[in-house]
Amino acid sequence: MISAGIDIxxxxxxxxxxxxxxxxxxxxxxxxxxxxxxAREVFEETLKIANVRREEVLSVFSxxxxxxxxxxxxxxxxxxxxxxxxxxxxIPSVRTVIDIGGQDSKVISVENGRVVEFVMNDKCSxxxxxxxxxxxxxxxxxxxxxGSIAMKAEKKITISSTCTVFAESEVISYLSSGEKIExxxxxxxxxxxxxxxxxxxxxxxxxDVVLTGGVAKNLGVKKAIEEKLGIPVKVPExxxxxxxxxxxxxASRKKNI
Amino acid sequence: MKRLKVAEKMRNLMAGYYxxxxxxxxxxxxxxxxxxxxxxxxxxxxxxxxxxxxLIGAAKLGSYYSDFSEKRGFSRDLCSYARCDIGCVFAGTSxxxxxxxxxxxFACNNICNxxxxxxxxxxxxxxxPLFVLDVPFVRKELKESHLRYVEDQLIDFxxxxxxxxxxxxxxxxxxxxxxxSIEAVKLYGxxxxxxxxxxxxxxxxxxxxxxxxxxxLRGTDYAVSFYKEMKEExxxxxxxxxxxxxxxxxxxxxxxxxxxxxxRWLSDFFASRNACLVADTYTNAWTGFGELRSSDLISSLAExxxxxxxxxxxxxxxxxxxxxxxxxxxDGVVMHSNRSCKPYSFGQYEIQKKLSVPSxxxxxxxxxxxxxxxxxxxxxxxxFLEML
Numbered sequence: 001m002i003s004a005g006i007d008i009x010x011x012x013x014x015x016x017x018x019x020x021x022x023x024x025x026x027x028x029x030x031x032x033x034x035x036x037x038x039a040r041e042v043f044e045e046t047l048k049i050a051n052v053r054r055e056e057v058l059s060v061f062s063x064x065x066x067x068x069x070x071x072x073x074x075x076x077x078x079x080x081x082x083x084x085x086x087x088x089x090x091i092p093s094v095r096t097v098i099d100i101g102g103q104d105s106k107v108i109s110v111e112n113g114r115v116v117e118f119v120m121n122d123k124c125s126x127x128x129x130x131x132x133x134x135x136x137x138x139x140x141x142x143x144x145x146x147g148s149i150a151m152k153a154e155k156k157i158t159i160s161s162t163c164t165v166f167a168e169s170e171v172i173s174y175l176s177s178g179e180k181i182e183x184x185x186x187x188x189x190x191x192x193x194x195x196x197x198x199x200x201x202x203x204x205x206x207x208d209v210v211l212t213g214g215v216a217k218n219l220g221v222k223k224a225i226e227e228k229l230g231i232p233v234k235v236p237e238x239x240x241x242x243x244x245x246x247x248x249x250x251a252s253r254k255k256n257i
Numbered sequence: 258m259k260r261l262k263v264a265e266k267m268r269n270l271m272a273g274y275y276x277x278x279x280x281x282x283x284x285x286x287x288x289x290x291x292x293x294x295x296x297x298x299x300x301x302x303x304x305x306x307x308x309x310x311x312l313i314g315a316a317k318l319g320s321y322y323s324d325f326s327e328k329r330g331f332s333r334d335l336c337s338y339a340r341c342d343i344g345c346v347f348a349g350t351s352x353x354x355x356x357x358x359x360x361x362x363f364a365c366n367n368i369c370n371x372x373x374x375x376x377x378x379x380x381x382x383x384x385x386p387l388f389v390l391d392v393p394f395v396r397k398e399l400k401e402s403h404l405r406y407v408e409d410q411l412i413d414f415x416x417x418x419x420x421x422x423x424x425x426x427x428x429x430x431x432x433x434x435x436x437x438s439i440e441a442v443k444l445y446g447x448x449x450x451x452x453x454x455x456x457x458x459x460x461x462x463x464x465x466x467x468x469x470x471x472x473x474l475r476g477t478d479y480a481v482s483f484y485k486e487m488k489e490e491x492x493x494x495x496x497x498x499x500x501x502x503x504x505x506x507x508x509x510x511x512x513x514x515x516x517x518x519x520x521r522w523l524s525d526f527f528a529s530r531n532a533c534l535v536a537d538t539y540t541n542a543w544t545g546f547g548e549l550r551s552s553d554l555i556s557s558l559a560e561x562x563x564x565x566x567x568x569x570x571x572x573x574x575x576x577x578x579x580x581x582x583x584x585x586x587x588d589g590v591v592m593h594s595n596r597s598c599k600p601y602s603f604g605q606y607e608i609q610k611k612l613s614v615p616s617x618x619x620x621x622x623x624x625x626x627x628x629x630x631x632x633x634x635x636x637x638x639x640x641f642l643e644m645l
Contacts, residue, residue: 079640080636080644118640
């Protein structure tokens with residue numbers, strides 16, 4: 001059977017089509033103000049890529065920040081459960097999922113594909129994708145470039161502030177005092193990693209650790225997290241679709257829920 | 258939400274209580290954990306700013322009244338009960354037309370130390386005397402010296418009031434009030450314990466809505482007859498199989514002060530997911546005030562009000578919560594990390610590790626709705642229920 005998972009995050013919408021435990025197709029788009037429309041579009045585009053008709057999809061589950069607004073979904077499940085399920089599907093040995101999304105980040109302790117415990121960032125954007133976005137803007141860089149630039153740094157500048165707004169002005173002052181861009185970027189990656197690791201320590205880190213969400217594509221953040229945890233971290237090929245994948249997996253086992 | 262019928266009676270009772278305040282000859286503003294029995298025994302009418310704060314929160318006017326304080330320099334990080342109550346004083350009104358002015362102030366720091374500064378400010382604003390009952394923090398066991406220290410102050414307090422009202426306290430009157438207090442607390446505890454039934458006839462939201470009489474009218478006949486009636490209604494519910502949550506699947510425990518402006522939202526949220534919050538640590542805290550002994554009144558008042566829930570070490574708190582978990586057979590604990598109430602929220606991450614069932618922490622504030630993010634809270638709670 002074919003099932004679909006749709007993850008409406010704060011910045012991007014993701015859709016995964018799954019058939020007999022195989023990913024048929026996936027798509028990532030920007031979220032528009034109208035969530036219902038975003039969901040329909042990302043779903044239709046994924047169907048097109050897979051060359052599958054809507055009627056062939058027997059079950060659709062939604063997840064993410066906009067999960068309850070996807071009217072055509074059969075069920076809405078939180079991104080916490082979906083990331084745990086999606087990560088376990090890709091990497092069955094996973095015990096800890098670190099998900100860094102656009103506006104929240106979470107650490108999930110997993111046992112046999114089920115959530116045992118989780119923590120999320122509180123009312124603060126430091127430690128989320130938004131933090132990186134603001135910093136990229138301040139440095140006139142593209143978000144995607146940050147990771148590779150950070151990898152070039154020989155040392156890091158410490159960003160002392162834990163707040164996105166104050167960190168931005170700190171970064172600007174480093175820029176004007178002539179510090180190297182790559183060292184500032186490495187410092188930014190380090191700042192986000194230290195937030196995440198503090199949260200992860202609260203849940204307890206057990207291997208394998210899997211990093212998911214858009215920020216996982218940033219090698220600088222991955223490296224900084226590995227340094228702080230002292231263990232390697234696995235990143236799925238397409239870390240951004242793990243939540244949607246989890247929703248699709250749950251949709252395929254509909255009867256079990 | 259299936260409200261209890263007594264909630265209507267409670268509303269009338271409390272409306273009467275607020276009205277009576279304006280007619281009373283001598284009025285004291287008191288903290289929620291102060292030994293009110295002494296006041297009732299001397300015909301001093303107790304005014305509860307904290308209850309008033311809860312009322313402001315339930316009316317969703319927290320940020321409105323807080324603004325009056327914030328504009329005068331009070332920080333938004335302060336307790337929202339304090340901010341709103343002081344705000345109402347500056348505003349000259351409130352949802353109940355403002356509280357009647359105090360003749361004197363009585364603060365007991367067994368709930369927090371904010372009350373000391375808060376009441377000092379009130380004392381300056383109203384130019385009335387303040388009595389602070391200073392209670393030592395009981396980290397482990399209660400010592401004889403602790404008790405003597407509090408007892409001495411209680412005797413001082415009685416003299417303080419006697420001097421103000423120009424009349425001596427009648428010991429038999431104090432005994433009479435204490436007996437009523439014991440009876441009300443006993444009935445109140447019996448009401449709460451009805452939630453042991455599966456499915457439960459009530460939720461902690463019913464407990465929150467109907468807690469005002471045990472706070473404000475403890476020691477009067479009103480509280481006794483109110484909880485007698487509430488108990489009867491709950492017994493009827495059990496007999497007639499009327500359940501608070503129709504398909505009760507999860508039984509949960511709430512920790513911390515309620516999110517007053519979101520009672521209905523939270524109650525609907527849980528009920529629609531077949532989850533019943535059968536009990537809470539907050540309303541249960543008042544059941545401890547029933548341990549008074551009429552033979553040794555002053556000493557037992559000292560004891561009961563010293564070992565109050567927010568004045569004991571974390572280990573003892575964990576024991577109490579685990580006790581509630583076991584008694585009510587709950588599957589999980591929902592902890593409200595309350596921006597306002599530091600003594601209640603500070604240890605939660607430590608307590609969480611020592612509980613016998615899983616728990617989740619949500620961030621909010623009891624009265625200030627600006628500290629509540631619906632999407633964030635919903636995601637945490639939903640994920641928690643999925644996990645259970």
